[in-house]
Amino acid sequence: MSAQERRKKRLDRSVKVRSEGLYSLSSWREMAYLLAPRLLLIGGLLAAPFVLDLYWQKVLCAAGIIAVLAMGFDFLAAYVGLVCLGGAMFIGFGGYAAGLLNAKLGLPPVLTIPLAAVIGACLSTVILMPCLRLRGVYFAIVTFMLPLFATHIIIALELFGSTEGITGLDILANHWWEQYVIVISLLAALFGLRRLVTEDVGLIMMGIKDNDQAVLAAGISIFRYRVLAVFIAALAGCFVGAYQAHLYGWLGLSLFAMDFSILPIAATVMGGMGTLSGPVIGALILTPLSEALRGFGQLRVVLYCLILLLFILYKPEGLMNYLERKYHQFERWEKV
Amino acid sequence: MAGDILLEVTELSKSFGGVHAVVNVGFTLSRGDVLGVIGPNGAGKTTLINLLTGFVKPDRGRVIYKNRDITGAAPNKIANLGLARTFQAMRPYHSLPAYKNLILPLNSPRIKKAAHGKLGDRDSVAIDILEEIGFERDARVPYKLAGSLPLGYQKKLELARCIALKPEIILCDEVFSGLSMAEITSMVPLLEKMVMQGVTLIMVEHRLRELFRVANRVLVMNFGCKIAEGPPLETMARDDVKAAYLGGGGSK
Numbered sequence A: 001m002s003a004q005e006r007r008k009k010r011l012d013r014s015v016k017v018r019s020e021g022l023y024s025l026s027s028w029r030e031m032a033y034l035l036a037p038r039l040l041l042i043g044g045l046l047a048a049p050f051v052l053d054l055y056w057q058k059v060l061c062a063a064g065i066i067a068v069l070a071m072g073f074d075f076l077a078a079y080v081g082l083v084c085l086g087g088a089m090f091i092g093f094g095g096y097a098a099g100l101l102n103a104k105l106g107l108p109p110v111l112t113i114p115l116a117a118v119i120g121a122c123l124s125t126v127i128l129m130p131c132l133r134l135r136g137v138y139f140a141i142v143t144f145m146l147p148l149f150a151t152h153i154i155i156a157l158e159l160f161g162s163t164e165g166i167t168g169l170d171i172l173a174n175h176w177w178e179q180y181v182i183v184i185s186l187l188a189a190l191f192g193l194r195r196l197v198t199e200d201v202g203l204i205m206m207g208i209k210d211n212d213q214a215v216l217a218a219g220i221s222i223f224r225y226r227v228l229a230v231f232i233a234a235l236a237g238c239f240v241g242a243y244q245a246h247l248y249g250w251l252g253l254s255l256f257a258m259d260f261s262i263l264p265i266a267a268t269v270m271g272g273m274g275t276l277s278g279p280v281i282g283a284l285i286l287t288p289l290s291e292a293l294r295g296f297g298q299l300r301v302v303l304y305c306l307i308l309l310l311f312i313l314y315k316p317e318g319l320m321n322y323l324e325r326k327y328h329q330f331e332r333w334e335k336v
Numbered sequence B: 001m002a003g004d005i006l007l008e009v010t011e012l013s014k015s016f017g018g019v020h021a022v023v024n025v026g027f028t029l030s031r032g033d034v035l036g037v038i039g040p041n042g043a044g045k046t047t048l049i050n051l052l053t054g055f056v057k058p059d060r061g062r063v064i065y066k067n068r069d070i071t072g073a074a075p076n077k078i079a080n081l082g083l084a085r086t087f088q089a090m091r092p093y094h095s096l097p098a099y100k101n102l103i104l105p106l107n108s109p110r111i112k113k114a115a116h117g118k119l120g121d122r123d124s125v126a127i128d129i130l131e132e133i134g135f136e137r138d139a140r141v142p143y144k145l146a147g148s149l150p151l152g153y154q155k156k157l158e159l160a161r162c163i164a165l166k167p168e169i170i171l172c173d174e175v176f177s178g179l180s181m182a183e184i185t186s187m188v189p190l191l192e193k194m195v196m197q198g199v200t201l202i203m204v205e206h207r208l209r210e211l212f213r214v215a216n217r218v219l220v221m222n223f224g225c226k227i228a229e230g231p232p233l234e235t236m237a238r239d240d241v242k243a244a245y246l247g248g249g250g251s252k
């Protein structure tokens, strides 16, 4: 049969149709159908520390950091319309804040990580506030420049150990803590954000992205909601930044590395924009992949770019949207 | 109540580059008025609404609302003071049910303040408003996706978004255009009911016959200037108004 004579017919599974609206589920089977993918992700992440060896456990921690940043990027880009390349800034601010609180004031990681998350998020939000009126690419450029700016200030003024950084920070108690802190904060961020975007606040933010005039006409300040959104993303980013400082017991300029701005975007493109869970999947694939390809030296970057390019060209919807469709729909070929 | 002055507009002007979109327009609006704003295409009617609601900043002139200068204030501030508007080009949340489209106004500071912070079940408030404006609850119309609704319902949804703000003045930009006679006939009583409830209306319209069923005054614009103002039929009988409509190109 040639391609012209048949086409793929797609039908939503009935449970999907019913569970989207105001209707309810009628059996355990259907409940299981809806919960299975979520439980797979949660269970997989919680079980991972038991199956991985020490080396891959570190990779899991690194992947978790990228995953949280990627979710923040996705949230801002897909739900608020702000393309934020500030991952490096969040990691940097969070990491330096936590490191300094630890080194100078002697606070333990249980305190420095949450404190640094809040301090870093406030700082990022205040710095980005004047830029929130910028649209599209201008906001992206500013957020991309700020980490560079911060690096050069630290070098020029010889602040915080300058190029050497500060070593000997407290590290987390043991490798269980290391992993479960990141795994649990990742899951909390994922389900928290997914909840948020379906609440009224999320709808308003989406309105700002789609049709800001209607939001203004409804008497709602666009600026306030943008500030709130940036604060939320920065809070998550600075939290993992602070975590990273205590993971390696070290703070330094590489906390402001461009990787933290770029990898989350790659993970989001791969996983699927606007899904929030997609970027997590993307990060959990890309970070280990780039570790596995370490043996290839520079060729690793080529392969890496190739994968991204192929996704952008052939599966721009991303993995998550693709899998979701496959899961929720029957497909069959039918004659035309 | 009725009769006191709500809105006082003096010498409002705006030009875009060399285009004089609105030139020295002034009028007053009393509570309970229904003011029709008419004129040929490009006369500056939409720009006038944008100026009054803060979406465009005037070059000159004053807008006084309830003895308060709102000239050039931010659009969301003006909306919170009670001036709601519809858009000529509607863009509802296509992928959300109709009632979810009222989430925005129901979350505005104006409504939150009126409810003293207790909002209760916003979804059911939204559905009540939609039912009032003719979305049959029994036929589950409020639950349908906004993008799938016929144009008549989408225009009503646009009005519902204004009503949800509990405004004092609603500025409608061509709510009748594109609608069938039957759809307009179902819309007119809604507007009349809003006026009965004390809402003041400014209606930009091209559909004059239907407009005159609700409007008690019209303001005629041409090339950005106000050329006439008064009771509908008398004003339309004036020679300069007829000339503007005949010479102004292509309007009904």
Ligand SMILES: Nc1ncnc2c1ncn2[C@@H]1O[C@H](COP(=O)(O)OP(=O)(O)OP(=O)(O)O)[C@@H](O)[C@H]1O
Pocket (backbone or CB within 6 Å): B016, B019, B020, B021, B039, B040, B041, B042, B043, B044, B045, B046, B047, B048, B088
């Ligand atoms: N944002 C803008 N930038 C530049 N020119 C504008 C802008 N808005 C309106 N104009 C111009 O101002 C003039 C008046 O436009 P306006 O939209 O107010 O007319 P209108 O009376 O609403 O017309 P219509 O009946 O077609 O809706 C037009 O010449 C238009 O091109």
Ligand SMILES: [Mg+2]
Pocket (backbone or CB within 6 Å): B045, B046, B047, B088, B173
């Ligand atoms: Mg217009």
